[in-house]
Amino acid sequence: MSVLVYVEQAEGKFKKSVFEAVSYAKAIADQQSTTLTAISIGNVAESELKELGKYGASKVLNVNAEQLVSFVNQAYASVIADAAEKEGADIIVLSNSFSGKGLAPRIAVKLKAGLIDGAVELPSTDGKFAVKKTAFSGKAFAITELTSTNKVIALNPNAFGVKENAVDATIENFSAAIKQSDLATVIKEIVRATDKVSLPDAELVVSAGRGLKGPENWGMIEELANLLGAATACSKPVSDADWRPHSEHVGQTGISISPNLYIAIGISGAIQHLAGVSSSKVIVVINKDPEAPFFKVADYGIVGDAFEIVPKLIEALKAHKA
């Protein structure tokens, strides 16, 4: 019995959310008095793999096959399930990322395992293996018990934090037999906006709504976000009107986020929007309507015109950084 964590790489590097998943998996391994093994698939340098030891992975399985250089969930699921069986791992942890969401369910079926997606806490230690997860798009949490022998947990980004727990990681090559039928999906192109912070992983988010009046007014939002090193987001009416791309829409029917800081500018705070952002640690609301429902869930609020306030914040931030 041991814990296996899948460490998702992008262009040979691990992101913060991966170190978070390793930290979380290590804490579960400690609860279960067992060890943590990580599995990396794709072309990752040994120095980068060694980094995983810093967060408690004592062994790293390195799968570097030509057919597996880019992410094909079907094939990756086969490799991870195979590794879990060979390692005798009964708890598999991964990040609840876009790729993780396509991967975890397939691993769960292969291992006849219950799956917790969107986990936000460690499992309970009262004899039941129950994990708190987000439900109803952020309006509630469901504490879900996994009753199966094998268990799969997909951890929400920014839910657990990165915790250092240094061990010396031994790196082993792991070769898996890959079925041709697992490679039916062919990746043609990957487009990454490298100059922008990715929204689901972002610690700071600046978001704006209809109060901005038009897409031409987003310059100040982007400037504020750039100064903070924040990602930009928007409300549903804004993405519906094509002022901003759908990938920026946060809320019940967009994406749910839980950054350390969420700044909402010109967003009234409809229940559907709040659902997607209410787990943010600190919420700032800037709105000219003092009755805007968003103020009820905000930590800090400024009642006023965004077109006056945002430029002032930009100046203050420049001064703060200088």
Add this chain to the structure above:
Amino acid sequence: MKILVCISNVPDTTTKITFTNDNTEFNTAGVQYIVNPYDEIALSKAIELTEGGKGTVSVINVGEASNDPTIRKALAIGADDAVRVNASPRDAYFVAKQIAEYAKDKDYDLILTGRESIDYNGNQVAAMIGEFLDIPSISIIKKLAIDGDTATLEREIEGGKEIVTVKGKFIASCAEGVAEAKIPNMRGIMSARSKPLTVVDAVAVEEVAKIVKYETPAPRGTVKLIPADQATELINLLHTEAKVI
């Protein structure tokens, strides 16, 4: 082309979520149910792909008879027929297994779902069906085009997108962007009443997970209002008090 669309019956997006029975059950009192919004996108795409006699669209739901109005809504939007697997949808594993069992000998060219249901937000069912049926699954797609036997899909990834192609049968979960959600017209609503809705029995599935309790988020403290003419004070507070910048 024969398409199957999986639909989920979920509380309306404006629902205030509460629980009963010592927070172990979702409080359904007064709740309006709708077709899961992402599933509507999937359904709308399926209708688009089959328009002009190019195929058929079936919808499937795992649920009890109380779901029938939601299923009729999907028929009103434009599905040709519907099937309901008569069972309480225990969890994603259970639902995916029921749908896979139903679909395995029906020869669907394409199966679509929404990216997630807005109640349990699992995003599990599509990839689980894919695994049960041993076909490719592509999660959280933003675009889908089909040309002959090859489909081209755009999938969301952190900070970007990935373009993938797949030949043959597959399942995909749809996000915003795949299609505009269609609104049922009067003819659709009238014809929905007479379209076939078949009810089938569920198969036995081992239990792998169960919800033991619900929690609602802790209420936040009261908002600290900063006068508009002192807006720059916010930066100081975020730095020294909230310690987030």
